[in-house]
Amino acid sequence: xxxxxxxxxxxxxxxxxxxxxxxxxxxxxxxxxxxxxxxxxxxxxxxxxxxxxxxxxxxxxxxxxxxxxxxxxxxxxxxxxxxxxxxxxxxxxxxxxxxxxxxxxxxxxxxxxxxxxxxxxxxxxxxxxxxxxxxxxxxxxxxxxxxxxxxxxxxxxxxxxxxxxxxxxxxxxxxxxxxxxxxxxxxxxxxxxxxxxxxxxxxxxxxxxxxxxxxxxxxxxxxxxxxxxxxxxxxxxxxxxxxxxxxxxxxxxxxxxxxxxxxxxxxxxxxxxxxxxxxxxxxxxxxxxxxxxxxxxxxxxx
Amino acid sequence: xxxxxxxxxxxxxxxxxxxxxxxxxxxxxxxxxxxxxxxxxxxxxxxxxxxxxxxxxxxxxxxxxxxxxxxxxxxxxxxxxxxxxxxxxxxxxxxxxxxxxxxxxxxxxxxxxxxxxxxxxxxxxxxxxxxxxxxxxxxxxxxxxxxxxxxxxxxxxxxxxxxxxxxxxxxxxxxxxxxxxxxxxxxxxxxxxxxxxxxxxxxxxxxxxxxxxxxxxxxxxxxxxxxxxxxxxxxxxxxxxxxxxxxxxxxxxxxxxxxxxxxxxxxxxxxxxxxxxxxxxxxxxxxxxxxxxxxxxxxxxxxxxxxxxxxxxxxxxxxxxxx
Numbered sequence: 139x140x141x142x143x144x145x146x147x148x149x150x151x152x153x154x155x156x157x158x159x160x161x162x163x164x165x166x167x168x169x170x171x172x173x174x175x176x177x178x179x180x181x182x183x184x185x186x187x188x189x190x191x192x193x194x195x196x197x198x199x200x201x202x203x204x205x206x207x208x209x210x211x212x213x214x215x216x217x218x219x220x221x222x223x224x225x226x227x228x229x230x231x232x233x234x235x236x237x238x239x240x241x242x243x244x245x246x247x248x249x250x251x252x253x254x255x256x257x258x259x260x261x262x263x264x265x266x267x268x269x270x271x272x273x274x275x276x277x278x279x280x281x282x283x284x285x286x287x288x289x290x291x292x293x294x295x296x297x298x299x300x301x302x303x304x305x306x307x308x309x310x311x312x313x314x315x316x317x318x319x320x321x322x323x324x325x326x327x328x329x330x331x332x333x334x335x336x337x338x339x340x341x342x343x344x345x346x347x348x349x350x351x352x353x354x355x356x357x358x359x360x361x362x363x364x365x366x367x368x369x370x371x372x373x374x375x376x377x378x379x380x381x382x383x384x385x386x387x388x389x390x391x392x393x394x395x396x397x398x399x400x401x402x403x404x405x406x407x408x409x410x411x412x413x414x415x416x417x418x419x420x421x422x423x424x425x426x427x428x429x430x431x432x433x434x435x436x437x438x439x440x
Numbered sequence: 441x442x443x444x445x446x447x448x449x450x451x452x453x454x455x456x457x458x459x460x461x462x463x464x465x466x467x468x469x470x471x472x473x474x475x476x477x478x479x480x481x482x483x484x485x486x487x488x489x490x491x492x493x494x495x496x497x498x499x500x501x502x503x504x505x506x507x508x509x510x511x512x513x514x515x516x517x518x519x520x521x522x523x524x525x526x527x528x529x530x531x532x533x534x535x536x537x538x539x540x541x542x543x544x545x546x547x548x549x550x551x552x553x554x555x556x557x558x559x560x561x562x563x564x565x566x567x568x569x570x571x572x573x574x575x576x577x578x579x580x581x582x583x584x585x586x587x588x589x590x591x592x593x594x595x596x597x598x599x600x601x602x603x604x605x606x607x608x609x610x611x612x613x614x615x616x617x618x619x620x621x622x623x624x625x626x627x628x629x630x631x632x633x634x635x636x637x638x639x640x641x642x643x644x645x646x647x648x649x650x651x652x653x654x655x656x657x658x659x660x661x662x663x664x665x666x667x668x669x670x671x672x673x674x675x676x677x678x679x680x681x682x683x684x685x686x687x688x689x690x691x692x693x694x695x696x697x698x699x700x701x702x703x704x705x706x707x708x709x710x711x712x713x714x715x716x717x718x719x720x721x722x723x724x725x726x727x728x729x730x731x732x733x734x735x736x737x738x739x740x741x742x743x744x745x746x747x748x749x750x751x752x753x754x755x756x757x758x759x760x761x762x763x
Contacts, residue, residue, distance in 0.1 A: 206511075246543050254514060255543040258534050264504045265539055268511015268519075271496065275472075276515070296535070299504035306499075 139363045141356060145188060149355045152183035152222055154417045157386050158410060159218035159231055165406035166426055167235035168433055169242060173383040173396045175215035177319035177352070178286060181379055182219040184358040185284060185315075189366065194224040197251040203281055204253045204269050208262020209288035209317065210243040211398070217249065225251040260294025263287060263314060267304050270312040270374075282366055285314045290322035293331045298343065301374075305344030310370035313362070314345075317352065319383035323397045340376045352379025386413055403427050450613035453645075456588035457550065457609050458486030460595045461520065465491050468599055472512055474498055474521040476505045482552040482609070484522045502527045506535035506547075513545035518599065525551030525567035525608065529574060541577045541604050548598045549606045554584075555644070555695030556728055556736040557612040566728035571643075572700030574606040575673040581626060582673040583607040584644030584694070584702070587614040590670050593624035601626060610645045610695060612733070617648065617668070627674035631683065635665035638751045639683045639690045643669050643702045646693035646721070646742070653691075653747035664751055672702050677709045684710060689717045689754035693747055698722035717757035719750035 156179040164170030186192070190203040207216050214231075217240050221228045226249075233239025240249055243257030254265050266285035273281045291297060304312050322330045333339070337347045346369050350357045358379065365375045383397070384390030387409045401409060407423035414422050465471050465487055473487045474496045488495040498505045502523055509519035521528070528536065528551055540547045551574075553559075554567045575582045581603065585591035591609065598605040617632065632647070633654055642650035647668040654664040665683055669676060684690050690710065692703035703720030710716060723740050737743050756763050 254510070254539070256538065258538050261503070261507055261535055261539055264507020264535070265511040265514070267504070268508035268513075269515050270511070271508065272512050272515030272517060275517075296503040296507065299498075299501035300507060303498055303501065303504055303508065 139360055141188070141359045146355055149180070149183045149187055149359070150417075152187050152219065153179040153355070154413065154419070155222055156182055156215050156218045157413055158422070159221065159228070160214040161401070161406050161409050161413070162425060163214050163217065163231045163234040164400050165403060165424060166232050168400045168435060169235050170214050170400055171211040171398055172387075172390055172401070173321060173393070174209060174212040174288060174317070174319065176385050176387065176390065177381040177383045178212055178215055178317045179386070180353050180355055180358055181286065181315055181317060182215055184355060184362060186219045186223045188359055189362040190284065192223070192251070194251060197225060201278065201281060204283045206254045206256075206262045206266040206269070206283070206285045207244060208256060208285055209259065209291055210256035210262070212286070212288075212317070213240070213242070213244050216244070216252075220249070220251055259288065259291035260296040263297050263300035263304075266312060266314070267300050267307070267309065270304070270309040271307060273311055274307075274309070281311060283312050285312065287314060287316045289316060289318045289320065289327050289333060290330065292316070292333055301340065301343045301345065304374040308372040309374045310372055312374045313365045314374065314376040316376060316378045317381055318378055319381040321383035321392055321394050321397065323394065325394050337378055340378075344373055346371070346373045346375045347378060348375065349378045349380065352381035353385055386416065388412065403431070450615050451588035452613045453585070453588060453591055453610050454483040454552070456591045457595070458483035460592045461487040462490045464595060464599050465494065468518055470516060470518050471599070472496065472517045472519050474505055474509055474519055476500055476502050476523040476527065478523055478552070481524075482522050482550070502532040503535050506532045507539050509547050510535070510539035510545055513540070513547050518546050518548065520548045520550060522550050522552070524553045524565060525570045526553070526565055529567065529570040533573065536604075537577055541579045544579045544603050546602050547604050549604065550609055551606060552609045553611055554608040555610060556723070556740065556742070557610055557733045559611065560730045562730040563727035568697040568723045568728055570606070570608070571672060571694065571696045571702050572704070575705060576700070579603055580673065581605045581671075583624075583670050584672055585670055586642070586644060586647040586668050587617045589616060589618040589620055589622040590624065593618070593622050594670060597624045597626060608644055612645060614645055614648060617651070624670060626671050627676055628671060629667050629669040629676035629679045631665065631667050631679070633664070633666040635663040635687065637663045637687060638755055639665045639667055639687045640747060640751065641667050641669055641680065641690055641692045641706050643672055643693075644695045646695050649742070649744050650693050650747055652744035653751065656744055656748040657751055660752065662751065662755065669702070669706070672705055675705050675709060677713070680706055680709045681713050684716055685714060689758040691719050691721060691747055691750045691754060693721040693742070695742075696722055697725065699725055717754040719754050721747050721750055
């Protein structure tokens with residue numbers, strides 16, 4: 139598999155923009171999940187700008203690939219990547235958590251191109267299994283269903299019901315990505331509820347497993363290429379992407395306190411400048427810094 | 441008791457369910473049946489035999505049953521995920537609510553083994569809270585058929601409307617109330633018997649019990665109106681108000697808990713529009729038990745005699761007598 143330097147540069151730029159927009163919308167909304175949005179920035183950038191076959195100008199195109207975000211609290215990153223991909227104007231992300239705007243978790247009725255609605259953890263993989271089965275019934279052999287799971291949500295029994303059925307029905311058109319960022323809402327995965335040996339669990343359920351550094355774009359691109367074209371042999375495929383919760387901003391990295399926490403405008407400004415420096419960009423802070431704040435404060439947090 | 445009614449040949453509701461599935465399968469090529477290891481009990485087997493390529497077995501995994509149904513509906517199919525009502529509405533409530541109802545997906549949910557007549561399986565398998573739970577979900581339509589023809593009509597109406605539907609299938613043979621040409625309309629009830637003194641509102645198999653109660657009340661020179669409300673949500677507010685405006689009191693009867701269920705739905709309409717004395721017949725905040733069918737209906741105070749007694753009570757209340 140070859141990936142050009144230009145494409146890699148584009149994917150890197152999009153990962154930066156996903157993070158930047160996530161901070162913008164979470165700060166403006168005064169609510170949201172920074173940690174789980176940042177950890178899948180490269181995963182979403184690679185899927186939407188390199189892997190998935192979609193037509194943003196025609197979101198219901200019958201032969202499209204589909205993506206189910208099971209960890210639906212990561213919606214800011216998804217809203218961002220879909221705006222960048224051209225499903226709707228970028229300005230629309232500022233309706234996040236507004237009455238009538240983009241939902242705090244996912245609501246497909248309000249977001250063009252969104253494939254499912256969610257929020258409660260552990261439910262998305264079943265929906266993806268249904269979509270993958272439907273592709274089989276419709277004899278669509280090129281299409282793929284992607285499902286992004288959080289690591290913590292694999293505590294849910296529903297995930298393993300779905301995993302069992304995907305193997306039973308030989309759904310090798312289903313590619314699950316686990317954003318294994320090691321941190322749950324209130325602590326580390328191994329402290330809250332251990333999931334290791336994780337890859338072995340998937341193998342035991344009849345899946346093919348690929349493990350990657352989920353922030354390494356060439357590795358991700360290679361893994362998805364293999365999952366799509368090389369590995370299918372009657373078994374569903376899971377890409378376990380080892381990531382860092384909050385990756386990109388030091389105070390949020392591996393820090394469960396930033397699971398649900400909105401920065402105040404000054405903190406957001408500092409975060410965005412830190413991001414810009416890390417990506418070697420001119421310093422660009424919070425776009426709405428200094429604007430009068432009219433919304434009630436609800437930072438969520440712990 | 442229902443099976444003693446001599447109005448005609450009793451039809452097992454489950455047979456009507458299986459036959460109608462096959463009929464709808466022919467009419468709707470996008471219809472797909474999913475099962476969680478209970479198809480011979482629900483009689484979804486009839487669909488499996490007719491269209492094996494459109495039958496998906498998910499094993500004993502109800503949360504997955506409804507999640508997969510959501511995914512199929514999002515891909516243009518009309519899924520009928522089938523299991524016992526308890527496992528649908530208790531075990532998989534979150535999946536039904538958020539994966540299916542929230543995005544208003546076209547999934548039709550049959551709930552089998554409802555209320556008291558469910559073999560002798562006991563509290564764990566006798567679903568009494570499904571009406572209350574399902575009618576609380578936005579976008580969900582809820583129906584409870586009186587007989588085989590009503591069930592067929594409800595299933596046809598479920599397929600015709602876009603969006604989630606929950607309908608009940610009692611494990612009981614019911615005497616026919618409706619003819620084969622019976623039509624069901626969402627939000628429309630049917631007046632089965634006109635009367636002056638009290639309205640008996642029934643849903644599901646309890647409508648037959650209301651008719652039997654009305655017969656019993658004749659001996660007391662009480663003229664009871666009987667209204668069948670198969671469509672619990674949306675409910676026929678107009679018919680409820682119209683009937684009670686004339687009779688001045690009401691009894692509701694459901695094969696389920698009275699807490700938050702059908703009787704509560706009728707009382708919501710009456711309370712907001714024309715408050716009158718009402719008594720509810722149904723399971724009274726307790727678990728259902730193992731036992732014989734007649735025995736259970738007697739034990740829970742849900743026989744036609746109990747409905748008749750409740751009618752006498754509301755008539756007395758209407759006349760200002762404290763009871």
